[in-house]
Structures are given as structure tokens and as C-alpha cells.
Amino acid sequence: MQGLVIKAISGEYSVFNDGKLLTCKPKGLFRLREELVKVGDRVIVDEKTKTIIAVLPRKNELIRPAVANLDKIFLVFSVKEPDLNLNLLDRLLSIFEYYDLHPIIVFTKVDLLENPEEFLKISDYYHQIGYATYSTGHGLSFELIKQEISGSICAFAGQSGVGKSTLLNWFDGSFQIKTDAISQALGRGKHTTRHVELLKLGDGWVADTPGFGTIEYPNIDMLTFSQTFREFFAARKDCQFNKCLHVDEPDCAIKKMVKDGSILSSRYDNYLLFYKEIKENLKNQY
């Protein structure tokens, strides 16, 4: 039979097919390298011996968290406690654009803001450049987020304490995922690892991934990197130079747009930081 791997714990895989779960081991070849089977994989299983005999080609895969075939990734960011981290948001957006992973933004804890104007400007900006954005803490977006999940394999990514598990529990009370008091969530050691598991929500699947405090840029050339900032990519034709990287070039449309306020200045600041980081990485490779 063919099934979907929804859980992997110490060499045992839960494979979902037609409403049933089968606990399987991979056949010898795969056992040698555990990472050869990932949560999200579609696999062929020999039901008699309960072994995974083949992994079907993946449409994408992440290394940490180890998950394959994601249709959508929700980037969960609290607006307070912890403060909105636009640097991490821009980094994740850029990296997931590169992986072609369809990022969707969820801003949480909007109820904690006394003055939401500044936040609304930021949230509108990301919406206007083409990202689906939702916000929670006032109860408005739940049904819409649920609809986004329907029919897709999704993951919730974001720092510890932003409210990923809380959201998933709101969607389905039977999940009963452990949520952390904020102080504990922030103070928790970096090395706490938890397994990834796909949870069934309607006819979709969601993974509550362990915290995404940092993520490394993949090996990426500068021009491709510049294209992972959507609105920069859209406006690049107005730059004087073909292949403008929007850093030192004269007559750069992006820099003008930052000046006149049509590009969010934090976006450009973060772009420059990542640009330098990637350049450094490239240098260190030789």
C-alpha cells in the first residue's frame, strides 16, 4: 500500500492510509541512514512485514525540522512577548521563497498591543507585497487559517513562545499539545529537541515544529538571493542595471523606494544584513 509518514520516533514510522495507522520499520537499506525517511514522505509499505520498501520522490524537504513535501509553511510571529522579530521574519520569508515553499504569515498575540497602528502598518505591508497574512489574539482569523490548511500538508514555524501550539489546540481541542508559560518557553535551552509529527486537521495535515530560532541560508548566489525579496524582484526592472543587487549600484529603484517610504525600511536593512552574511559565506567556501 501507499501511505503518508506522519510520525517518526527512534526508527519507527507511523504510516497513514485510508483512515488507518500502521507502525512500520524501514527496510535494511533505509535503516542505515535514518534521515532517508522523513515525516511527510509518501511511502510504499509491505503490509505483511510492516516495512517501508520505497520512498516516493519528494517535492521539497527541510533538514531541520526534518519534514518533506510541505505545501505551505505558516510563519508564526507574536507581536509582543516575544516582540515582533522582523529580522527573523524576513529571513524565513526569503529562505522559504528560495525553497518555493509558499510562506503564510500569522501574527499572534495582537490582544497584547495597546497601540496597534504601528503593527497594522507592518502587517498591511506584508499583505500588499503578496503574502497571505493573518492575525490572532482577537479571534478573527481562525476559520480562514483552517481553510488554508484544508487539503494541504503544512507546518507551523516560529520562535519558541510565539503561540504555535496554542493555535493548534484552538483549532482542535483534542490535540492537547503542551503549551509553555512564556517565561519557560523563552528560557528553554537551545538543545531541546522534539520530534516532528503531522496532526490531522479536517482533510489537511499540520506539523507543530520545534522552535525556529535560527536557520542558515542555503548556498545561494547573490542574484537569486535578491529575487527572494518579492517586492524587490517586482520592481527590479526600474533599476538602471540589469541584474542590479540594490546595494552599491547607482540609480537603483529599490533604494529610491526605500527613501520615499514605499519599501519598508526594515525590509531593506534586513536585506543588507543577509546580503553581507551570504557574501561572507561564499568567501569562506574557497
Ligand SMILES: Nc1nc2c(ncn2[C@@H]2O[C@H](COP(=O)(O)OP(=O)(O)O)[C@@H](O)[C@H]2O)c(=O)[nH]1
Ligand atoms: N495574550 C496572548 N497569549 C497567547 C496567545 N497565543 C499564545 N499565548 C500564550 O503564549 C505562551 C506560549 O504559547 P505556546 O503555544 O506554548 O508557544 P509555542 O512555543 O510557539 O508553541 C502561552 O502562555 C500562551 O498561553 C495570544 O494570542 N494572546
Ligand SMILES: [Mg+2]
Ligand atoms: Mg509549542
Ligand SMILES: [Zn+2]
Ligand atoms: Zn537596484
